[in-house]
Amino acid sequence: MDQEILLQHISKEDSNESPAGRRFRQLHEEIRSRISLLDYPPGMRLSEEALAEEFGVSRTPLRRVLWQLQAEGLLKSVQGVGTLVTDIDMAALYHVYQLRMELSPLLARLSPRKVTPDDIARFDMLYANCLALVDDPSARGYSIINIATFHALADMTTNEPLRDTMERLFYQTARIWLKSLTDQDVRRECKSLSREIRDYRDAVRLGDLDALGHIWRAHTSSSMTRLQQKAT
Amino acid sequence: MDQEILLQHISKEDSNESPAGRRFRQLHEEIRSRISLLDYPPGMRLSEEALAEEFGVSRTPLRRVLWQLQAEGLLKSVQGVGTLVTDIDMAALYHVYQLRMELSPLLARLSPRKVTPDDIARFDMLYANCLALVDDPSARGYSIINIATFHALADMTTNEPLRDTMERLFYQTARIWLKSLTDQDVRRECKSLSREIRDYRDAVRLGDLDALGHIWRAHTSSSMTRLQQKAT
DNA sequence: GTTGCGCATGATGTGTACAACATAAGCTGC
DNA sequence: GCAGCTTATGTTGTACACATCATGCGCAAC
Numbered sequence: 001m002d003q004e005i006l007l008q009h010i011s012k013e014d015s016n017e018s019p020a021g022r023r024f025r026q027l028h029e030e031i032r033s034r035i036s037l038l039d040y041p042p043g044m045r046l047s048e049e050a051l052a053e054e055f056g057v058s059r060t061p062l063r064r065v066l067w068q069l070q071a072e073g074l075l076k077s078v079q080g081v082g083t084l085v086t087d088i089d090m091a092a093l094y095h096v097y098q099l100r101m102e103l104s105p106l107l108a109r110l111s112p113r114k115v116t117p118d119d120i121a122r123f124d125m126l127y128a129n130c131l132a133l134v135d136d137p138s139a140r141g142y143s144i145i146n147i148a149t150f151h152a153l154a155d156m157t158t159n160e161p162l163r164d165t166m167e168r169l170f171y172q173t174a175r176i177w178l179k180s181l182t183d184q185d186v187r188r189e190c191k192s193l194s195r196e197i198r199d200y201r202d203a204v205r206l207g208d209l210d211a212l213g214h215i216w217r218a219h220t221s222s223s224m225t226r227l228q229q230k231a232t
Numbered sequence: 233m234d235q236e237i238l239l240q241h242i243s244k245e246d247s248n249e250s251p252a253g254r255r256f257r258q259l260h261e262e263i264r265s266r267i268s269l270l271d272y273p274p275g276m277r278l279s280e281e282a283l284a285e286e287f288g289v290s291r292t293p294l295r296r297v298l299w300q301l302q303a304e305g306l307l308k309s310v311q312g313v314g315t316l317v318t319d320i321d322m323a324a325l326y327h328v329y330q331l332r333m334e335l336s337p338l339l340a341r342l343s344p345r346k347v348t349p350d351d352i353a354r355f356d357m358l359y360a361n362c363l364a365l366v367d368d369p370s371a372r373g374y375s376i377i378n379i380a381t382f383h384a385l386a387d388m389t390t391n392e393p394l395r396d397t398m399e400r401l402f403y404q405t406a407r408i409w410l411k412s413l414t415d416q417d418v419r420r421e422c423k424s425l426s427r428e429i430r431d432y433r434d435a436v437r438l439g440d441l442d443a444l445g446h447i448w449r450a451h452t453s454s455s456m457t458r459l460q461q462k463a464t
Numbered sequence: 465g466t467t468g469c470g471c472a473t474g475a476t477g478t479g480t481a482c483a484a485c486a487t488a489a490g491c492t493g494c
Numbered sequence: 495g496c497a498g499c500t501t502a503t504g505t506t507g508t509a510c511a512c513a514t515c516a517t518g519c520g521c522a523a524c
């Protein structure tokens with residue numbers, strides 16, 4: 001399957017965005033995707049020069065992107081060594097998940113949008129993609145749909161600080177699932193994700209954002225619990 | 233009065249921090265302070281070259297700081313024009329305050345610290361400073377103590393993502409109070425702040441972080457309400 | 465007097481050369 | 495053979511020159 005298209009144009013472009021701003025946003029989105037999908041796994045050493053050459057820019061604008069990703073906790077630059085993809089320890093993971101669980105229900109309480117037919121179509125499409133994934137499971141496909149689902153959920157609030165905060169936290173933990181999953185794990189997780197998205201779709205169809213937020217919280221909690229069980 | 237000392241060493245230095253990292257942190261903290269205290273008021277145009285010269289560095293490391301502040305919503309760079317200090321509209325302000333009100337009570341629920349004698353001493357000192365401020369009110373002194381109080385509160389949780397999120401949101405709105413305050417307003421607000429800090433101090437003395445979080449939420453809510461009333 | 469063009473000016477954006485630094489390989493002395 | 499120093503190599507950090515762009519002033523045409 002080719003789910004990559006689901007991750008295109010995640011970040012919205014501003015109407016009066018400068019060329020530099022557009023390039024920054026696109027590079028940031030691309031490299032963040034690569035980190036989240038483990039194309040750049042934790043511990044990997046990136047080269048500014050190699051990346052700059054790949055994207056056809058000089059080091060200067062690329063470094064701005066890497067600094068942003070460093071501020072988001074995904075990279076760490078060390079002089080004389082390189083730019084390293086960060087790992088995350090269980091304590092930090094737990095802190096992030098705890099906060100995410102508190103933020104999820106706010107989706108319906110802080111400036112929610114009205115559910116539109118486009119929203120329903122969006123979750124229908126996600127569910128269809130996930131059903132196809134169940135027939136042909138892959139760790140990469142799982143992650144792509146997981147990320148796309150997050151953005152569909154976060155887009156239900158118009159509270160930008162809330163959305164930005166949830167996005168930052170999500171990407172800090174998004175790549176953890178992929179690490180150390182056996183083929184059997186992947187099959188099970190794909191099925192679990194399809195049930196999760198079905199729940200979201202049903203809540204969206206009902207226009208019940210409060211339910212949506214709490215279902216999200218429940219699934220986030222479940223993910224955290226299973227991660228802890230795997231760790232022991 | 234000279235309360236400036238309260239804002240020194242707000243950000244903690246990492247043990248194995250590189251010289252570049254230390255310089256970045258210090259410059260970021262200094263410029264953020266200037267924006268929050270309205271030394272750089274909204275709409276003001278900064279010059280990268282002038283700032284670089286003042287701090288004795290080249291444009292390159294300074295630009296990293298300005299980009300970070302841009303990501304935090306405090307600055308906006310426009311090619312051919314300059315680096316502008318942002319303003320904030322009521323809608324965005326409302327969104328930030330709504331989220332801050334939800335996060336405050338989490339202080340006690342997500343990985344709180346045990347209250348130490350140092351914590352009590354810290355709030356005692358803040359209260360003493362604020363009482364002195366009431367005798368000699370000033371908008372700048374008010375802001376400094378307000379910022380220092382925020383950091384004292386945020387330091388009560390060990391959940392770093394929560395602390396970072398609250399800090400980001402706080403600084404997005406910290407400078408709003410100072411705008412358009414008459415001398416009479418300043419006197420009243422200083423008194424109000426002293427009562428607020430007294431409440432915090434009492435809760436800390438009791439070791440009751442849950443009360444501390446909810447008192448914080450109440451005062452945040454009160455601030456928002458008064459801001460809205462001023463706007464109309 | 466007014467309008468519109470053109471240029472000077474100063475700002476941020478980009479590219480590049482070099483400095484500072486960490487690492488590993490190799491070499492030398494023992 | 496091995497320890498320790500040296501050096502080669504590759505990396506990020508810094509400085510600077512130049513490109514690109516927005517703005518306002520001056521001047522000329524009308």
